[in-house]
Amino acid sequence: MAFWRAGSLFSSSTSATTTNNNTIAQETIDRLCDRLQSATRSEDRRDAVRGLKGLSKKCKLEVGTQSMNLLANTLQGDRTDLDLIQLALETLANVVTYETGNDDEQANLPQDITVQFTELYIKDKAHVHAALELIEETDFNIRRSAIRFLTALLTNCTKELQDIILESGPMGVSKLVDLLQDEREVIRNDALLLLQILTRYNTNIQKIVAFENGFERLFEILASEGGSDGLVTVEDCLSVLLNLLQNNVSNQSYFREGSYIRRLVDFFELGSIGEKRWSAQKVTNVHLLLQTIRILVSPTNSHQNILACQRTVSQCGLLHRLCVMLTLTTIPADVLAETINTIGDAVRGNAENQQFLGSVMNTTGEIQQPVLFNLLYTMVAGEKQSFPLRISILYCLQCYLYKNDLGKSLIVQTLLPQTENVANQYTLGHLLIIGYLSKDNVASWCSGIALAHLIADNQQFKEAILKVVLAVDQAQAGAKTLMEISTDLLENSSSSFHTRVAVLIFLCTWLSNCSLAVQAFLSIQNSISYLISQICGQLVADDREILIQSLCSFALGLCLVFNNNQIPSYTTESLERLINKRIGIDLFQEKLETLSKSEYYSKTLQKPQLKLSKTNDMILDYEFARLYKALEGSITRMLTSRQMNSTENSLIGPLSTNLYEQQTSTMMAHYHDLIRKQDQQINTYKQQEKQFIDESQIYKKKMLDLEQNLQEVKDQYSLLKLSTKQGPDTHNELATICEQQRRELEYLRNFVAQHQQHYNSTQPIENGIEHLNLNNTENHDMQNHRKLQTGERAALTARITELQEKVNAFEDRYATQNDEIARLQLENGVLQEKITNEKRKVSILEGVESQMHGLIDDKARCDSEYQKLNSVYQQNLNEQNDLLVLCSTYEDHLTNCRNIIQSAGLTVPKFLLDLDNN
Numbered sequence: 001m002a003f004w005r006a007g008s009l010f011s012s013s014t015s016a017t018t019t020n021n022n023t024i025a026q027e028t029i030d031r032l033c034d035r036l037q038s039a040t041r042s043e044d045r046r047d048a049v050r051g052l053k054g055l056s057k058k059c060k061l062e063v064g065t066q067s068m069n070l071l072a073n074t075l076q077g078d079r080t081d082l083d084l085i086q087l088a089l090e091t092l093a094n095v096v097t098y099e100t101g102n103d104d105e106q107a108n109l110p111q112d113i114t115v116q117f118t119e120l121y122i123k124d125k126a127h128v129h130a131a132l133e134l135i136e137e138t139d140f141n142i143r144r145s146a147i148r149f150l151t152a153l154l155t156n157c158t159k160e161l162q163d164i165i166l167e168s169g170p171m172g173v174s175k176l177v178d179l180l181q182d183e184r185e186v187i188r189n190d191a192l193l194l195l196q197i198l199t200r201y202n203t204n205i206q207k208i209v210a211f212e213n214g215f216e217r218l219f220e221i222l223a224s225e226g227g228s229d230g231l232v233t234v235e236d237c238l239s240v241l242l243n244l245l246q247n248n249v250s251n252q253s254y255f256r257e258g259s260y261i262r263r264l265v266d267f268f269e270l271g272s273i274g275e276k277r278w279s280a281q282k283v284t285n286v287h288l289l290l291q292t293i294r295i296l297v298s299p300t301n302s303h304q305n306i307l308a309c310q311r312t313v314s315q316c317g318l319l320h321r322l323c324v325m326l327t328l329t330t331i332p333a334d335v336l337a338e339t340i341n342t343i344g345d346a347v348r349g350n351a352e353n354q355q356f357l358g359s360v361m362n363t364t365g366e367i368q369q370p371v372l373f374n375l376l377y378t379m380v381a382g383e384k385q386s387f388p389l390r391i392s393i394l395y396c397l398q399c400y401l402y403k404n405d406l407g408k409s410l411i412v413q414t415l416l417p418q419t420e421n422v423a424n425q426y427t428l429g430h431l432l433i434i435g436y437l438s439k440d441n442v443a444s445w446c447s448g449i450a451l452a453h454l455i456a457d458n459q460q461f462k463e464a465i466l467k468v469v470l471a472v473d474q475a476q477a478g479a480k481t482l483m484e485i486s487t488d489l490l491e492n493s494s495s496s497f498h499t500r501v502a503v504l505i506f507l508c509t510w511l512s513n514c515s516l517a518v519q520a521f522l523s524i525q526n527s528i529s530y531l532i533s534q535i536c537g538q539l540v541a542d543d544r545e546i547l548i549q550s551l552c553s554f555a556l557g558l559c560l561v562f563n564n565n566q567i568p569s570y571t572t573e574s575l576e577r578l579i580n581k582r583i584g585i586d587l588f589q590e591k592l593e594t595l596s597k598s599e600y601y602s603k604t605l606q607k608p609q610l611k612l613s614k615t616n617d618m619i620l621d622y623e624f625a626r627l628y629k630a631l632e633g634s635i636t637r638m639l640t641s642r643q644m645n646s647t648e649n650s651l652i653g654p655l656s657t658n659l660y661e662q663q664t665s666t667m668m669a670h671y672h673d674l675i676r677k678q679d680q681q682i683n684t685y686k687q688q689e690k691q692f693i694d695e696s697q698i699y700k701k702k703m704l705d706l707e708q709n710l711q712e713v714k715d716q717y718s719l720l721k722l723s724t725k726q727g728p729d730t731h732n733e734l735a736t737i738c739e740q741q742r743r744e745l746e747y748l749r750n751f752v753a754q755h756q757q758h759y760n761s762t763q764p765i766e767n768g769i770e771h772l773n774l775n776n777t778e779n780h781d782m783q784n785h786r787k788l789q790t791g792e793r794a795a796l797t798a799r800i801t802e803l804q805e806k807v808n809a810f811e812d813r814y815a816t817q818n819d820e821i822a823r824l825q826l827e828n829g830v831l832q833e834k835i836t837n838e839k840r841k842v843s844i845l846e847g848v849e850s851q852m853h854g855l856i857d858d859k860a861r862c863d864s865e866y867q868k869l870n871s872v873y874q875q876n877l878n879e880q881n882d883l884l885v886l887c888s889t890y891e892d893h894l895t896n897c898r899n900i901i902q903s904a905g906l907t908v909p910k911f912l913l914d915l916d917n918n
Helices: 002-038 042-055 060-076 082-095 113-122 125-134 140-156 158-167 170-181 185-198 203-211 214-224 232-245 249-257 260-268 280-296 303-315 318-326 333-347 351-359 371-381 387-401 405-415 428-436 441-455 459-467 482-491 497-511 515-522 527-535 543-561 572-583 585-597 599-604 622-644 657-722 728-760 763-787 793-903 910-917
Strands: 469-471 479-481
Touching (some): 060 125, 113 140, 140 158, 140 185, 158 170, 185 214, 203 214, 203 232, 214 260, 232 249, 232 280, 249 280, 260 303, 318 351, 318 371, 371 428, 428 441, 441 622, 459 482, 459 515, 482 497, 482 515, 497 622, 527 543, 527 572, 543 572, 585 599
């Protein structure tokens, strides 16, 4: 018991000691704050701040709450006491930062205590401006302490500090950029860290930094630090460079036009890249360099900017350097993967760059082979290779195939039946088939996605690969088509989830807009039965199986939309009845829409670039997501319209044989003539619609480019407001762009007006159908009248049924044509809305133009005032020089007088003796 009493006494003593220490520290801080506020001698003030600095970590909360305003006022006070200012800056920096794991830091503080202190400090914007002004001090300690303090403030409240710095005008940012020219490396490196945070996610600051020769300063540091072989300073430089280019069209254009892309080539010299041992820092530096290139040619940029950057990358030799890296064996796997992604972005949609990539040969081995073949082989057979490397190869192949009909045709030709000698050679097509049939999940998924890209948006290639026949065993009888093998992969219970997803994506891409592919799929036994069984499967909680059901619904819907009715058992009507009977229209639509609600779908549709970190992410593909988005609505509309417009079959009474024959022959001749004329009109309309769709795509791209140009004009105007260095040339450029966009908008208005006439011209079809329905109604009335006069029902019913089927077929064709016309009218409305928006933007630009006139007038007035002030200054300077000459002459005279007095032996006046001392 005595032991426990002793322990209790010891615990009480410790608690009392801690409380006593806290009280002493609080009293000390109060005393120091009073001394700082009331002391008049500089030494006393310095001692007070020095004491606060010593307690700023152990007693962060107390020092911050009591001395924050006093220290801020110290920065705004007398600037002659540099030691006092340095101590104040260091104390404030300790208060707004917290070093985790440092025993000197105060314990049990709120996690956001540094943010709260930062908000307290920046509440008065003058405090931030005072810290900015201290950066101009040439003293090493003052400048470095000010930079570190501002960096801490930016880290805690980035957005608020950026706004305050912008309010100080362009010169506030200009001061920070000038720090990159400081010859002291410590100052320069700290400035890089400051700019790295300052330029993050703020377009206006990014533009000002670039306008103040920020790119040039960064490249000077990169060159002096050794490029990609440099240390962490190179990493900081490249991080700032990435911030300046990220989502900033103006800076990207300035970077390209300033020939900075050409200067990137020097960082990929073979002597440096070909080294056997790569340090961790070098890997990071090269990664950032590759990301810089990818930002410039990213698919999310405007089409015009992408093509310009791709052209520059190719012309300056940078693309060639990157392709050379693919042939080296010393490149680390993660760097190689990023290099392949960069090459993909550089060739995507650019025919010249795609052709160059296809011609690059790997000459390092015994047999020269195309680099694409080696890459594809690694993707298909490289189970031991890293997953990011194989995914990057898939993305590069997708970019190579994007809008590259020539490259696609060369690969498709290798899949078609060849001579025996050619068939024994491995080609890109053979590698894709090998990967497609592989048991490796990565190989099968990547190959399936690649095959989908191979035939995407090209009906000719979809029809061509229908001829692809593969031997599943040694016997010739075992040969199957590629579509039959795809169906077998779906029905095989051992197929993995990723394999089934890839096969369904490939099949859906194949079936879309290709009636022959749909016909071939419907002719395969159990193909439709498998899709229906998957859709009608039991309710499962597994998201993957739900996704499979949605993909099967989409494939079945494509068979319904693009069916040419050549398979009697699976016509459009039969499939519709099958869906209604076996699945149900509502359940089918629910399963179909499940994919659009999936997280995988929304994530995939954001950007074309593949960013998969693990195998479980291998689900959907960007191009397939776009295909689903475009056709899902057509499937739903078709089912809904057919359900609403279903007609009831009516019985028609018998007619007498002779009268019936005469009337029937007359009606048949009339119907045949009418249908023939309307078929011709429909074919004409289809051609016009195809042309309209192509032109609509072109003008959609033009509209996007026009919006991009408008944004660039706005950016130029923002820069002009921030600085008056740009003169009338910028105004002329803006006026030229405005005039060009007015002409483009006028052309678009004329284009839409012309196609409005196309919609009006579709009225004859409706009139023809009304006429057809009228004749049909008269026929029904006559048949009902004759029903009372004769009983020859059997012969009449057969003939009328044949005639009614032909009429129904025509009505179906008309309904399809009417849906297409409605869709085109909807697109026309969208274009009209876009044109209205562009008119609004043009009016805004006209207002901007008038404001620019006012700015130019203000600049001219400032120039005139400057000339006047300069002339006054020159006059004062001349007068000052004359005064200095007069003073010098007067001094010489006084010296001569003193010498004369001394030589005469007289007493020299005191003011002459003090002349030398002065």
